[in-house]
Amino acid sequence: MGATHRAPHRGANSAWFPYLLVAPLVLILWGYVVQPMLATFVESVSDDGTANYTRFFTSSGVARTSLLTSLLISAASVLLCGVVGVAMAFLLKRFSFRGRRLIEAFILVPAALPPLIGAVSFQMLYSEIGILPRALQDLFGTERPVLAFDGIAGVLVVHTFTMYPFFYLAASAALAGMDPSVEEAAYNLGAGRVRVWRTVLLPMLTPALVSASLLVFMTSLASYTAPLLFGVDQTMTMQIYINRTNGDLPMASTYAAVLGLVSIAFLLVMRWYEGRRSYLSQSKGISARRREIANPIGRWLAPVASVLATIVLLAPVATIALVAFSADGSWTTEIIPSAYTWENFVTILTEPRAFEPILNSLQMSLLATAGCVVVGVLIAYAVRRLRFIGRSLLDIGVMIAWALPGTVVAINLISAFSTGNGFSFGQALIGTFWILPLAYFVRFLPLVFRASSASLALIDPSLEEAARNLGASWPRAFLNITVRLMLPGVIVGALLAFVHGVGEFVASVLIYTSSTVPISVAINNRMYSFEVGTAAAYGMLQVVLIFVVMWFSGRLESGGGRAASRQAEQWTN
Template sequence: MILQRVSGIRVFQYSGVCLLLLFLFGYILFPTLKTVETSVYVDGAFSLVHYLELFTVPAYRVPLYNSILLGILTVVVCGCIGVALAFVIHYFDFPCRGLMDKLLLLPMVMPGIVIVLAFVQLYGESGMITKTLQLLFHLESPPFHLSGLPGILIVHAYTQYVYFYITVSIAIRHIDFSIIESARNLGASRRKVFVSIILPFLRPALLAASAMTFISGAGSFTAPSIIGGGFKVLTTQILLSKTNNYMDIAATQVTVLTLVCILFFIIFRIYEAKSTFTSSVRGGGFQPITIRSQTVRWMLMSCAGLLVISIFLPVASIVLVSFVPSSSWMINYFPQDWTFDNYIAIGTSARKMQPFVNSSVMALSAAMAGLIVALPASFIIEKTASRFRWVVEFLVMLPWAIPCSAIAINMINAFNTPSLFSGYTVLVGSTILLPLAYCIRSLPILVKTVNVSLQNLNHVYLEASKSLGATTVQTFRRIAFPIVFPGILAGFLLVCLRSIGEYTVSVFLYTAANKPMSIAMVNGVFEYNLGLAMAYGTLLILLSFVVSLVSTRLLTFSIR
């Protein structure tokens, strides 16, 4: 009887693992392989002609080089900004450090499309800051243009420095302060301390941030599509190929872009593994250095004030324009009238409210589906020694190294014909494909968040509960569930946050029946209904802030 019960449990476990692997293969690896297959078959025969064209025809080759260049420059620019800010905030002690630390994370919770449109309103050719400077200094033409490679890098600097800031901040807080004191007592100069002690601690964090930033920069779509101008990148060309129904060319471009991102990701991870630095001394944590000079403190506070203003300006511009009638922007550079009509239109018109409802429903659906996959995947990764553990971990983390536009094209190539994974129907053009892509895109971050919760679930607690006479149900309800639930819910909310304002995947996969808010915003801008577009943006910002605040508190509680 006992053997039969054990055998039944094993059958159940293996069945669950097989279903999980089937899902991961069917919706992550299979779409990627279908894109590769599409790229190497021409008229039913194997051919590399599209790859030859990609590297020889300037119209295809230049966007590829531009994407790599954009990724590298994004790493350099964001690295300089993020590392400098991390050192200023966490290496030195001055008033309002805690507030500044939280404000610097603000761009992370704002949807990318909102930030790009905010920058256009502020620094575009007819932007409020641009026109203010032009009128103030009596210039005949705008002092600058937010377009091309410089404009994209400015937007990337605002949105992506957080990768370096977060990772370097964590690394600085883990530096063993006793080692620095010992080095100083032995006569080491500040330069020697930095090179020999601080830099080795920071190198793994720098490499990890570089990998994430390169993938995000090279795979960027929102900024290049709106303000790229003549600077063509591979992501925008992929959309152009898809729009013209050249899916074989789009598949080739996606495959090459994915390979480039994975290659750089592997290179950074190899160097990260080789750069791991562990101190044999265990002393106190890092103590921020107190600035005694009043002049330096005043300069830091002034810089902090300017930084706060620069961070809040894009948010303020979106909210400000949302209260301005759209017709007034046709004749004025600055707001003249104020109205609630844009919000009233969204609240009273079912057609205008529909994008808000669509985004909310799809974000919740993606988060729930992701949670169903992430829970067993995280349990296998963290709590078992299964032979399939590395396969599960590889598949769930694979979307992290694939650009969003590539994920969308993979979905189109995989589900434009009936198959087992599509229920033997065509999913392209259906409303289910977009939330499914949201789920796949956000799966890595959800798995990582659930991993944190499971790491806190010590088996000693469970064994102690059972030894005291508690049943399995009581142990789960009173011990396991309170420990893991906050982190799981935080991951759920984070996926909602990433999905509700998503633009890149949406522009490839949305239909008229499930048009999200991000698409409605862009349509509003191009239809000169700017006030309505910014009202959508304000709603996105409010939703993002609420979800971010709740998830951060829950995740902090879970880690404790």
């Protein structure tokens, strides 16, 4: 064709295009996730080499105890959550009884609370100063509160209530995806009920249960607010916090490095396991059938138990709501606060100093969410749709951000950005406004990524190709078709990231500055100064925001598959 012919157009499918798109994404993940983690390693050996690490293995001091306690709490949490979650799943998905829908409607409420407000509400309910032990004390006329949880037991209560949904959701999904004819085939071949359980049901549930166990273990390991409020100092997360506040950054970094490594190891195990799991049935027209409870005592007991369970599920939110209307200082030794007022809400919404945390949280979370959406959508697209060397590394990079505990993210950012580096444009970020939005961005990017990736998985790649074939350039086809169709998922992810940002406490408490106090830190501070009512009022705002967002996301998702599954559910009843 010779020199007169113009250069051929190169499209989104030319060999270098993926790298052009991916390079900035890799740079962001490197700069704000991986590089800070490495900075923490460097910090941890800056004082006296590996001496900090050997403490975990040799002495029987705090380091070793903390590691063991953390592991022990995590193991116990897995066990408790497993029992509660699987039992709930079987009860609600396999049986039909009065009150079942009531429980199902509220089953995820305790887990939806932001971490600090969740832990605070359990403290107000079940600890020595809590409503239930004091009510029982009053009822039985004993010296001390009855059934008061504190220390590790308290932590386990919080973990059980907030983390059993991992098991509940996994087991429910596995049960729903299980073809009932497989079970029937076992009965038909002569197996008894116990044998069917042992040889068919449990093996088929195993993948779901293993995944849930790994998740609960990781989340428990990362748990920080529960040990904080129930005074369990010797855990990994608490030691990070204590060493950081004592100014021993190398030691805090050591704990963070160990915890980070363990978390990443769990992430890798989980990915490996999920790659080879799933017994979901291939057959069409699955309809899990529910059994009526035939036993007369069971029939009578079921509604009573349902109502009790519903009360337990709603108690944390109810407590926060109640306390939010209590006058500060009106709750000392009484079962519930003695004086009520609107004043707390008036204060936090009108008094400029008290309103500031709300403004800070909204602003910082919004900024972080905007970043999460841009980066998260592009990474999801790159991972799902483009072929390039290092694709799974990009995927793992995002998921590392998800696997790292909030305390570790905070320490990483301190290590990386207490002086300027290339990724902060030479500015020290610690002590500035920008550090908290950055922490939220790192922590909640995976939420947007996952939601975007899930909705992208449902969109046929040929739609974008059709647009390209009809003459649309790649950016146009990407925005017009792919992003437009991903939008519901992206919005759900963005809302999730936003509410998590507004409720964030774990990383915030380590790196906030006095001019950027977020809501959760304000709650914590008010709790310390015994302004319980005001603290709960802040909490109530977070809770309301979460429920509005949950309701809205539910409506967004209710198109298509969700509606179909609901119809199927009604049909089987």
